[in-house]
Amino acid sequence: MLTVLVFAPAAVALVLLALPRTVPDAVHRTAWTVTSALLLAFTAALWAAHGTGGGYAYETRVRWMPSAGVGYHVGVDGLSLPLTVLTCVLFLACALYSWRERRRVRAHAALFLLLQTTCLGVFVSLDLILFFVFFDLSIVAMYFVIAGWGRDQAARAALTFFLYTFLGSLALLLGFIGLYLAASPHTFDMTDLTRADPLAGRPVAAGLVLLALGTGLAVKTPTVPFHTWLPLAHTQAPAAGSAILAGVLLKMGTYGFLRIAMPVLSEAWRRYALVVVVLGVVSVLYGALVALAQTDLKRMIAYTSVTHMGYIVLALGAAATATAPGDEDARALAVSGAVTQMVSHGLLTGALFLLAGALHERGRTYDLAAYSGVAARAPVLAAATAVAFFASLGLPGFSGFVAEFQIFTGSLGPRPVATCLSVLGILLTAALLLRAYQQVFLGPLRLPPAPGSPRAFPDLRRREAAAVLPLLALATLLGLAPRPLLDTVEPASGLVLEWLAR
């Protein structure tokens, strides 16, 4: 079942690539959009059928390379289901948004479909090597997206992105090998490793493996000090690429913490939880402060991503430092808040990057100072951006609030100082988002100078609206009625906490 889900986009991509060159672009666009829509319907159906039970569903386990301890093992639970659905939502949004893409449409569609395979693959893998295969291939596919459809400095940005995240993935691989060798019998299977707790009672080895895993996942997340690839990659990537990069690829890092590092290395995770908390807080504050200083809209959004991912890291760290007997509720709240934040950030930041792309398409620049009073010319664009900004800064009624509220409530008990510092991050984010909004959309009308005749500055087109508005609607829905999501997440996150506490 999941195998079909994961490999269907790749199969469609191969079919598109095999078609003769005379096939019109519209066929590729339609095929891409229809595939994405079907996949979304499929994952939504999987979720509905799964309900709120604990444990893995739709599990498939086949021997792949028994002598190397590698198996083909896929399955979903409450942690991965929301993320697979999020992936499909964002890819559908990108498919709709990219209807206006004119450059090499076939390759563009095929590449995004391949990228979707790798993203879905990461979230459903229950084998470390399978996880790594998809994790690495997502980097390769994203490299080609940035290099092929990015802006003028795309080649450099793509190279930086590839090198940095590839370094992270190799650190991850070394950590995986450490886990493999520690387990007896040797295995890469996540469920077996979680059950075996291979490095219990070996603090040095566990610390080293956690260091390798932590480095690899922190690069992907990214947390300070491994975030430097992010702003460059985002500013040069195309809008749809940025949306996927921020919306889906960054989640692989935090998902890896939750799925691999916390349950398998529970003892080491508890020991170094304070380090994790500090990294989270530093990411929150540093990301927000640097975002405040940006004049480029995309760089600013990229740095707010560092802040938002910092909340997740904070929550995952705080959940492990709560050791007092009465703290179970706080820990559960922090972890389910972290998962909610992953979904919420995916939706909102995806919408933000697509909106930034729409603005760039009209004004040909991301420079905030070049715009003023755009709301007068493009009211729908302004309204959609307002919703996205307010949701992103954590206004009640939107998904960001639910997530951040849970994270802070859960973390406050065990880590009061860190949590209070992080709340400052919300304040800073609010300030910088409002300032940017004021600059671009309010005030007297001023558009970036265009050579020759004044450029048309149309409002949000139907395709763009079809891509962005559902994301915002979903974020609002999650903010008003978070229960269905939380009901799915909570049994699974409870299980993670059980593993963590042993």
Next chain:
Amino acid sequence: MKGMDENPLDLLPELLLAGAAVAGLLLGSWLPRRRQWAVVLLCALACLAAAAAAVVAAPGPATTAFDGAYALDPLTTTARLVLTGATLLVTVLSLRPLGGHPRESEYHVLVLLTAAGSLVLAGAQDILLLAAAYLLAGIPAYALAGFAKDGPGTEAALKYYVLGAIGGVVLLTGTTLLYAATGTTAYPRLAHAEAAPAALLTAGTLGVLGGLLFKSGAVPAHFWVPDAVQGSAPPVAALLTTLPKAGALTALFRLGAVPLAGSAVPWPALLATLAAASMTLGNLAALLQRDVRRLLAYSAVSQVGYLLMPVAVAGRTALAQPAFLYYVAAYALTNLGAFAVVCALPRATTTDRWRGLVGHRPLLAVSLAVCLLGLVGTPPTAVFLGKLQAFTALFDAGYGWLAVLAAANTVVSLFYYLRWLAPAFTPGAAPPTGGEDRLARGTAHTAAAASLALGLAAGPVLALLDGPPAH
């Protein structure tokens, strides 16, 4: 013992290659120039027959032939399959550039002889046989390097020959010293030479190691690689970086696993140091290259470093042997694929001349991406699994630092592979298409697909590679 294991059928694959070479030479001297394809066909059939014979002989137990001089075990079997397959690919790559050449038969005969020599290197269980194999794998290859009789080819051949001769002398000196120290050249008896003087033993081992390092193109004997690869024709360059290297590395592995397994010579530490030096220096030098063949040459030097990782821990962990054999097969396939791409567009010499390949030949661009990313070790290509296995073996044997260094080097290698890939995937005018080779293009696609298939089918393959080496 004597006379009991002298069954020539045990060496059928080797005999087929050598016999076909001799027959091809004779046939070639009688055939008119436009009928030389018969010799090519003979060579290709000999490769296929040798591979088939190797498969038939594979399930037998690990044993030795000819008074313990030649090993018949998983190492030899894998080397037979890898080398015959690689020779076949090189033969196909040579069809077009050599087609109708006045000395076409000679060329293919030399290729076959190099393959036979490399194969005996891999199977030799006696240092004297190893020395003979060294010469058999070397002398035809010197001739091949200068086969075009042009300036760069002559320089390549001269450099290769001079350094090869030095390597040969060093190898023979090492052999002499070992014989003086232990009174034997056979591996099994060398393994029990506890009474031998340690200094003499170490000096002799170093000599043998030096010769084999030259053959495999590892630091510090790598100076011939860039010039020989850049100067000779692309198919020859593919051969030079694949066949003798696979044979010599297998010989090194066998040395570490059989005679030196319990020796006082610090073999693992020494080889680990050489591996570290090879991968690092090869990578750093490759960073500066613009010429694709020189780039691949330095990449080959760094790949020897990765291949030396499982060789270093040979006999120290059970994981080393499948890791090494799998990596050799994966490397040979991927490296030949990359060279096949070069052969397909021989005029595109520097990386920036590959701009626009994706629009002109999309499948070739994809093959290039698969092969280069494969050399980096991106899953799911075969080299990724080879690396994974090698890293695992290193950690298991306590050489974790080498694995970490190799991982760092892998990231560095991404720089120069991407420097070639990025232009190829940038839209633009088509690359210079003069002399485009359709056969080479097909070979590149085949090798790329095979490297992916080998990576995905690693399970059954790895299971076949296990089994004790012959003693």
